[in-house]
Amino acid sequence: MNDWIDISIPKLGGNEIKYLKDCINSNFVSSIGPFINQFESLVAKEIGLSNQKTVATSSGTTAIQLGLHSIGVKQNDIVIVPTYTFIATANAVSHVGANPWFVDVESSQLTIDPIKLLNQLEKNSFQENGSTYHKDTKQRISCIIPVYVFGCPPNIDLIKKISEEYNIPILLDSACGIGSKYKNLKLGQTNLPGIISFNGNKTITSGAGGIFYSNEIDKVDKVRHLSTTAKCSGKYDHDEIGYNFRMSNIQAALGLAQLEQLDQIIDKKRTIHNNYLKELSDSNKFNFIVDPSWGLSSHWLNAIFLKNENENLDNLIQQLRRFKIRANYFWKPLHLQQPYRNNLKVDFDSLGDIQNRILVLPSSANLSSNDQIKVIEVIKSYFKS
Numbered sequence: 001m002n003d004w005i006d007i008s009i010p011k012l013g014g015n016e017i018k019y020l021k022d023c024i025n026s027n028f029v030s031s032i033g034p035f036i037n038q039f040e041s042l043v044a045k046e047i048g049l050s051n052q053k054t055v056a057t058s059s060g061t062t063a064i065q066l067g068l069h070s071i072g073v074k075q076n077d078i079v080i081v082p083t084y085t086f087i088a089t090a091n092a093v094s095h096v097g098a099n100p101w102f103v104d105v106e107s108s109q110l111t112i113d114p115i116k117l118l119n120q121l122e123k124n125s126f127q128e129n130g131s132t133y134h135k136d137t138k139q140r141i142s143c144i145i146p147v148y149v150f151g152c153p154p155n156i157d158l159i160k161k162i163s164e165e166y167n168i169p170i171l172l173d174s175a176c177g178i179g180s181k182y183k184n185l186k187l188g189q190t191n192l193p194g195i196i197s198f199n200g201n202k203t204i205t206s207g208a209g210g211i212f213y214s215n216e217i218d219k220v221d222k223v224r225h226l227s228t229t230a231k232c233s234g235k236y237d238h239d240e241i242g243y244n245f246r247m248s249n250i251q252a253a254l255g256l257a258q259l260e261q262l263d264q265i266i267d268k269k270r271t272i273h274n275n276y277l278k279e280l281s282d283s284n285k286f287n288f289i290v291d292p293s294w295g296l297s298s299h300w301l302n303a304i305f306l307k308n309e310n311e312n313l314d315n316l317i318q319q320l321r322r323f324k325i326r327a328n329y330f331w332k333p334l335h336l337q338q339p340y341r342n343n344l345k346v347d348f349d350s351l352g353d354i355q356n357r358i359l360v361l362p363s364s365a366n367l368s369s370n371d372q373i374k375v376i377e378v379i380k381s382y383f384k385s
């Protein structure tokens, strides 16, 4: 048994073993099987969509890639991506042959900043024949991907307005967003297409896997078709170059068992968040990332943001590790990453040295009260000394 307090590990407390045994006993272990359909239906229900409006994929990254195809993103297009996200968001854009164009994030929630997005478009784009193009490169700008950061929704209405003004469709990267709400809306009720990740570190997991969701059935059908090698008959006919990106029945079995526990897991995540807030939010050394005014975060992960640029995050991490508490750095902005350093340039003034100032805290759904108290005490005593 691992005696460390982890950041985000799965809570496997329901029908996982039963459903996995069903897969073995029935021989449905691959990309066809009853759990896939059940998983898709239950995800649809959980996010406020009707049946058939979700497609289970091999990962969140492949769901983004196929989602971009379904929106009509083409090779050499530009796709707008907030610089503060996991690199998979930009990688999926690259995988369809498009180029990510990074936008700054707003400083409290770290989600895409609609004002900066608008400024960036006003300054650097022009519209022609119903599409928007980059002024210098003349590339078509064909999608905006707002990201749910730590489970926190982006400011969707403002982004939608910009999307309508410039005629650039939106794909939500809600990889970490299951259980969160924009205003009172679940993911599918925002009326935007999007994706969810069920990777092992997420709120609930299928081991690895993703979901593409949309209210528009043509997009859903397109993603389903592409994810299964674009096969269109039982006679090995394929009508375009597809992918082998379908979720397996084994992954779906695990995911379904997890999904059945989603409400309790989200409640626990909220309790963990509220405990951290209650005990640590009066600190003058750091800020907490809290629910935005426009919605509710799923609180997939909790994070603190050090106020003092000179505070050494490494020392704090080392101190927590001495007590067998895993706490860690988080995402490095994408405009600083090796593969994307030379992308179209923009100013990123709000981020500064963000990676040296954000610490993610243990947030697993099975974090015990005693363990959380230990984390809180170590942090309090570190900042007292």
Ligand SMILES: Cc1ncc(COP(=O)(O)O)c(C=O)c1O
Binding pocket: 059, 060, 061, 062, 085, 086, 088, 089, 147, 148, 173, 175, 176, 197, 198, 199, 208, 209, 210
């Ligand atoms: C914001 C974001 N986007 C995309 C992904 C990719 O999801 P997956 O790991 O399932 O491919 C992740 C996963 O960690 C993520 O955090």
